[in-house]
Amino acid sequence: MVSFLPLKLMDFDFKRLKLKGVYRSRLLEIFRKMRRIFLFLFSVMILTSCGISGSRQQITKSEVKMEKTYQVKLITVDPGHFHAALVQKIMYDKVSPDVHVYAPEGTDYLQHLDRIKSYNSRPENPTSWNEIVYTGPDFFEKMLAEKAGNVVVLSGNNRKKAEYITKSVNAGLNVLADKPMIISPDDFPTLEASFKTAREKGVLLYDIMTERYEVTTILQKLLSENTKVFGTLTAGSKEEPAVTKISIHHFAKIISGTTLLRPAWYFDVQQQGEGIVDVTTHLVDLVQWECFPGQILHPSDITMLSARRWSTSISMEEFKNVTGLDDVPEYLKKDVKDGKLNVFANGEMVYQIKGIFAKISVEWKYQAPPGGGDTHYSVMHGTKCDLIIKQGAEEKFVPTLYIDHIKGLSIKDFSSELQEVFKTLPYDSLRIEAVNSGALRINIPEKYRVSHEEHFGQVTAKFLEYLKAGKLPEWEVPGMMTKYYTTTTALKLAKESIK
DSSP states (O other), X not given: OTTTHHHHHHTOOGGGGOOOHHHHHHHHHHHHHHHHHHHHHHHHHHHHHHOHHHHHHHHHHHHHHHHTTOOBXXXXXXXXXXXXXXXXXXXXXXXXXXXXXXXXXXXXXXXXHHHHHHHHHOSSXXXXXXXXXEESTTHHHHHHHHOOOSEEEEOSOGGGHHHHHHHHHHTTOEEEEOSOSOOSGGGHHHHHHHHHHHHHHTOOEEEOOGGGGOHHHHHHHHHHTOTTTTOOBOOBOSSXXXXXXXXXXXXXXXXXXXXXXXXXXXXXXXXXXXXXXXXXXXXXXXXXXXXXXXXXXXXXXXXXXXXXXXXXXXXXXXXXXXXXXXXXXXXXXXXXXTTEEEEEEEEEEEXXXXXXXXXXXXXXXXXXOTTOOOEEEEEEEBSSOEEEEEOSGGGTTSOEEEEESOOSSOHHHHHHHHHHHHTTSSOOOOEEEEEXXXXXXXXXXXXXXXXXXHHHHXXXXXXXXXXXXXXXXXXXXXXXXXXXXXXXXXXXXXXHHTO
């Protein structure tokens, strides 16, 4: 009835009111205003009732327009390692929330999707990734044919990684690859050719070096560059290297609050790679990054002096705990002896880089002690002091920077010098604590502590900056080539040494 009342008002016969003069005029004016108001409201009602789908179309068009502004669209290929998901633990500006995943059928990609889902559904700072999945035996060829994005993320089985990198770069796609890019000396020429192709096609090929973002490592690097505090890096010797970096890792661990299930192939060095070419990638990178900052390095700068490899033995029960499998697959049975699986996950190398002696060592154990986790030890010997990072039980398994073997100054005078140097660093509230008569501990505020998982977001954000600039720093590609030459040369020497 209400909806028809305005129509009746339009047809009303004013003569029937028998009004005269000003009263008639005023009433006519009122009715005219009511008519105008009605026409306006009626138009709005028509547009609203009939135009709901039209509004949605406008929103859709708006979204499409916004999507066209995305500078980066990620493509995830065969995500068999949890690092692939850590790249997406946060959202990034100018990166599309739609991520195309190409993978073979199996549990690897399903676990990857579950991790992304957990980030999307977490109560604090949830992400909004939309995973668009294709599975099938031709997943990689499908990816190359569709080119649904412009950045390929590789983190999984390393056996085919060199091939994935080569073909992705040849297709004109940028590549953000988890370490290691290669696991065999035979793949080094392939990687070298991929970097050349990337330069020719104007795309970026970059590996994920998370350890550069650990605050204690950053401070070790910054202080080593300060001649007032550190002096200069000593050359060292084969027996007493100038730089030593030791890392201990564990097969059983918790990631993003969940017990990590590792794929069985992770324990096959033909697919994952031996320890001397895997985690050592980080440590070799840090030697180059800290000791020769901004310098262009070449494989010719490396002289490999010694290298060795050894295995970690885990029981069948331990294997079941970390994989969820009751038995080892056929390809691992060659590594089972006396009821235990033996994995060549450990390696050590001593080499010279531009005349500086360096030692790298990586060891894998089944499980960390209570309250512990992966640990890192690093020492740089300077002419005025040593800069040491420890992460043991005494440090409650938190990376801690020490300054030891101070030369030429008393602890008091050295501390005064150090306080002045602190003023030049991009960190405030650093505190100096005396450990004993000859050593200091640097106490770092909690606000600068970032977890290993968060480092993946930092690396990705830096890579996005390089993408925007259209290039990597001049020293990065030569550094990556030198790094992988070092690791693969060490593997070759270690295998030759036991023949």
